[in-house]
Amino acid sequence: MAFLSYLINGLSLGSVYAIIALGYTMVYGIAKMLNFAHGDIMMVGAYVAFFALNTYGLPVIVSVLLSMLACTVLGVVVERLAYKPLRNASSLSVLITAIGVSYFLQNGAQLLWSSSTKVFPSVVPSGSVQLFGGQLSISYLTIVTILICILVMVCLTLFINRTRTGKAMRACSEDKGAAVLMGINVNQIISITFAIGSGIAAIAAVLLCSTYPSLSPTLGSMPGIKAFTAAVFGGIGSIPGAFLGGLLLGVIEILSKAYISTQLSDAIVFAVLIIVLLIRPTGLLGKKISEKV
Template identity: 65%
Template sequence: LIAIVLCTLLGITTEFVAYRPLRGAASPLAVLITAIGVSYLLENVALLIFGADIKSFTSVVKWEGITLFDGQLKIQGVTIVTIVVSIVILIVLQLFINKTKQGQAMLAASEDKGAAALMGINVNRTIMLTFAIGSALAAIAGALLCSAYPSLSPYTGAMPGIKAFVAAVLGGIGSIPGAMIGGLVLGIVEILSKTYISSQLSDAIVFGILVIVLLVKPTGILGKKYLEKV
């Protein structure tokens, strides 16, 4: 709970300090470069505070899990909890986006910030709320990740963060169910690659599939095409 609160405050602060001044930037590339810079800044600040040593992490899930087929198959409790929590978050986010004024404001601001502002939407506050929600969810994901793999370092979230972005692109940017489906597909592909092909090549296979999907269906699994009038 403390991590969720602190990450939410950190996300709001990051948005205010690093992203808001660039909102009117001519090129989207400036925001992308800032995102990369902020990620390295956070990693190195954590490195200075906590050191580079890998620390053990006490799982937040105390349930051992279930055993099936006379002990031949055991599903860890943290795995079941992670799936259930993901489904609950998916449903809550979908309801929030589609049924609340703030959710509709997020959709409008993501489509066209200028038009949203003309309709009376406070774009800065809406984007800040988006950062707050995303940062809180990142804290939940981090706690579950470190519960499944009980070690923690300043670089723990680097590769999972990249794979989360890949999952969002794979499922379809802007689609919450698509992001979850993309994450599941990504996880299944990675595990099967490690089991039957090579643990060293699993990441390359995952990113290779992303390239293929973007070539065949650039909008992702559940993404939609938008026509832009010029």
């Protein structure tokens, strides 16, 4: 029964990773860049939600929507100002720029909101569901986290597969040149991708901070790296891959914390990633790239 409880906690943490990883993977799929500032955009979302909830006492739904709006705007602005001039630059230059944006957001947050840790109020009422005569207790927060992750995943899949914009996004990720010839506004599609990726990062921020309530300007860095790992784990560029990668990463992390060693859990997570990439060099669900001469 303890195992089941760890498993569910792992799925809950994995859901958060999966939502952040979706942002990484979408941007990678379309703009072919590693947006290292994604975790920091999530951090800004967490602060916005914190002030909306705590300082202004707004209802949870409004706060979350406000935080999503802020992240969406931030994502689009960052893309316009920092990444758009580098559309044709080498991927390394874009990577360094993304790191610059990450430093900027972290230090900006530190100036605006000070580096002292704030306590984030949980958005889900505390309490838990008792199963098997009280042997297994699952907190409401865990259930809500997993459900929201599934909801986000379903909405996103429907959006990508059923709408015109979604179709345009798929076209861009397949072949940008051909997409332009078909009359797709690639710049607009990239902006939309950043908007969606950043917007859902705000949801992840609220869920993450409800589970681990300490809020600081460096909040985004470690979950950012983990989510990036999850995206690669599942095959970067693939949306179901990010979902699967995130969930697996969360489960592996919690199980290794429970059964092997708390201190070594990070090492184990990364070791699993390496092994997976050695067996499947493009991740679990990644597309195989054929090499042409």
